[in-house]
Every structure is written in C-alpha cells, then in structure tokens.
Amino acid sequence: MSHTPISVFIITLNEEKYLKQVLENLSHFDEIILVDSGSTDKTVELAKQYGATVYHQDWLGFAKQKSYAMSLCKNDWVLNVDGDEILSSDYVAAIQLAVDKQKADAYRLYFEDIFWQLPMSVNSKKRSIVRLYNKNKVQFPTDRLVHENVKVSKTAVQQSMPGLVTHYGYQSxxxxxxxxxxxxxxxxxxxxxxxxxxxxxxxxxxxxxxxxxxxxxxxxxxxxxxxxxxxxxxxxxxxxxxxxxxxxxxxxxxxxxx
Structure with missing residues (x-):
C-alpha cells in the first residue's frame, strides 16, 4: 500500500535544546515545514540539517503563526508538533498507518508531560490535543491569543491515537x-x-x-x-x-x- 503523504509543521523560537530529537523521527514524513520567528540559537541550522524547509515569519500570535505554517504545507494531511515534543519511531509509524487507512479526518494525540525530569504517573490523566488532521477539515481560531487548538469541522470524523507524545515543555x-x-x-x-x-x-x-x-x-x-x-x-x-x-x-x- 502506498503511503498517504503527510506534512509536518512546527513553529519555533530558540528551540535547539530538543529539536534534534524532535526532527529525527519526523524525517520519515513527506515534508517538514518549520516557521521560525527569529531564533538566535541553532534552531534554523538544525532544522536545515534534518531536511526541513525553513521560513521566517515575525511573531503573529500562536494561532495566526500556526495557521500560516499550515498554509505552507503542500499535503492535505498535516501533523502539528512543537519544538519540545518528541515522537518515537513506533508512534510515527502508527500515525502513518492511521492516515493510510483513511478512517478519520482528525486524530487526537495524548501527551506525556515530563516534570522534574520524569513522566507523571501512568494512571494520571494525560493532556490531549487534535494535532493530526486533514487541513481541509479544520481551521485555527485566529481570534485566540493562546490555547490555539484547531476547530474541527462538525462533519469530520475524529479518533484518538494510541500511545503518548513525550513533552519537555513543562520540565521544571x-x-x-x-x-x-x-x-x-x-x-x-x-x-x-x-x-x-x-x-x-x-x-x-x-x-x-x-x-x-x-x-x-x-x-x-x-x-x-x-x-x-x-x-x-x-x-x-x-x-x-x-x-x-x-x-x-x-x-x-x-x-x-x-
């Protein structure tokens, strides 16, 4: 079965700390679009090393910045990842398989937040966000200044992805x-x-x-x-x-x- 092409888009500002780990497994997807708003560290250099197409855009706000990044993606299926969120190779394979099956228009991803250098209890509730979707079925709420999660079309079919994305953004x-x-x-x-x-x-x-x-x-x-x-x-x-x-x-x- 031929793979459905998936574009990954990331917005960044000084994300070099975890970016190498983030990009390593994402390179298996069809393209990586990275929109940077003025990093002074090695973010842009690392992104180019891992084959990402890099654009500069002065900060527009979370929702508008992500909406702009999504508009640059050539494929209908897109995955939004932050610069401190790491997907395992098995998780990447599961995403590709889910999209290939075409049983849903959008998928909710669950996150393992690392805090004090360790994951929280396996039995605690995990945050979840719709991050994998057909871009024709969603839109970013550009009137929001924060918590810019996409609005999914009422006619779209949603499912949840099994497994967890490791998130280092709340580490201390x-x-x-x-x-x-x-x-x-x-x-x-x-x-x-x-x-x-x-x-x-x-x-x-x-x-x-x-x-x-x-x-x-x-x-x-x-x-x-x-x-x-x-x-x-x-x-x-x-x-x-x-x-x-x-x-x-x-x-x-x-x-x-x-």
Missing amino acids: TEVLMEKQNKYSSLKAQEKFNKGKKPSWLKLFMVFPVMFVKAYFIERMFLSGRRGLVHAYISAMYGFLKEAKLHELHFVEKNRSNK
Whole structure:
C-alpha cells in the first residue's frame, strides 16, 4: 500500500535544546515545514540539517503563526508538533498507518508531560490535543491569543491515537510557572478584548476548584509531591487568568473616570 503523504509543521523560537530529537523521527514524513520567528540559537541550522524547509515569519500570535505554517504545507494531511515534543519511531509509524487507512479526518494525540525530569504517573490523566488532521477539515481560531487548538469541522470524523507524545515543555517548576504566567496574561487579554466581564465569585473559587480538579479528578496525587506542585501551578493559572481580567477592567474604569 502506498503511503498517504503527510506534512509536518512546527513553529519555533530558540528551540535547539530538543529539536534534534524532535526532527529525527519526523524525517520519515513527506515534508517538514518549520516557521521560525527569529531564533538566535541553532534552531534554523538544525532544522536545515534534518531536511526541513525553513521560513521566517515575525511573531503573529500562536494561532495566526500556526495557521500560516499550515498554509505552507503542500499535503492535505498535516501533523502539528512543537519544538519540545518528541515522537518515537513506533508512534510515527502508527500515525502513518492511521492516515493510510483513511478512517478519520482528525486524530487526537495524548501527551506525556515530563516534570522534574520524569513522566507523571501512568494512571494520571494525560493532556490531549487534535494535532493530526486533514487541513481541509479544520481551521485555527485566529481570534485566540493562546490555547490555539484547531476547530474541527462538525462533519469530520475524529479518533484518538494510541500511545503518548513525550513533552519537555513543562520540565521544571520554574518553566511551568513562567509559561502559566504568560498564558494567563494572554488569556485574560483575549477575554478582555471580547468584552468578557470579571467575576468576584470566580476570583474567589477558581483556585480551589481547579486544584481539586487537577489533584484529585486528574489524579495528579498519584505522582507524589511532583503532582502536588503541578496541581498548585495548574490552579494558579486559573486564578491568575481571572485576576488579570479583573485588573484590566479595573485599570480601564479608573482611566475613564479621570
């Protein structure tokens, strides 16, 4: 059976740390499109060494940057990977087989987040994102500033890919907290731009609710103290998002009253 051609697209900014491992197995696909927004490390050099076609694009925001990268792909079937996500050779083969069978239009991938240099418990809930799809069946929500997961057509058939993608983007307490701080700012600004009003109740309740969700429902407690720290940071993201939305409205109101 001939293989259905698959394009991989990646957006990068200073991703040299894991990029070699990321690209090694992706080279089995038909093409790799890498859109860089101004790396000063060896990201572009490494990408070219592994056969990626490299484009430069000043940062447009997560959704717009990924949408642009996808538009450069020559094939209908595309796989979106970040510069710190590693797919094993067996996982790459499974992706190719799934696409060849043509039983779905989009596939949800599950992620193993490395935290404090180790995976979380095998029995904790794993993050999942639709990352493999026929690009004619999806679109990026370009009004979003963060959490830019594609919107899949209502008529599209979705399935889940077995196995896990290894993700190193949350590897330490410092890095995870920095990212959640950044993402909460973007999400609060997005809500503010859309006219969403802040809530006193949510400001008060969002931290304990999200902590219970992460620690107990998503079973982070199974990872010991690592899970406790991870759950606290997850809850802090929810609190910061709401706190920053309050701040934006507070500042705007004070400005208009002057």
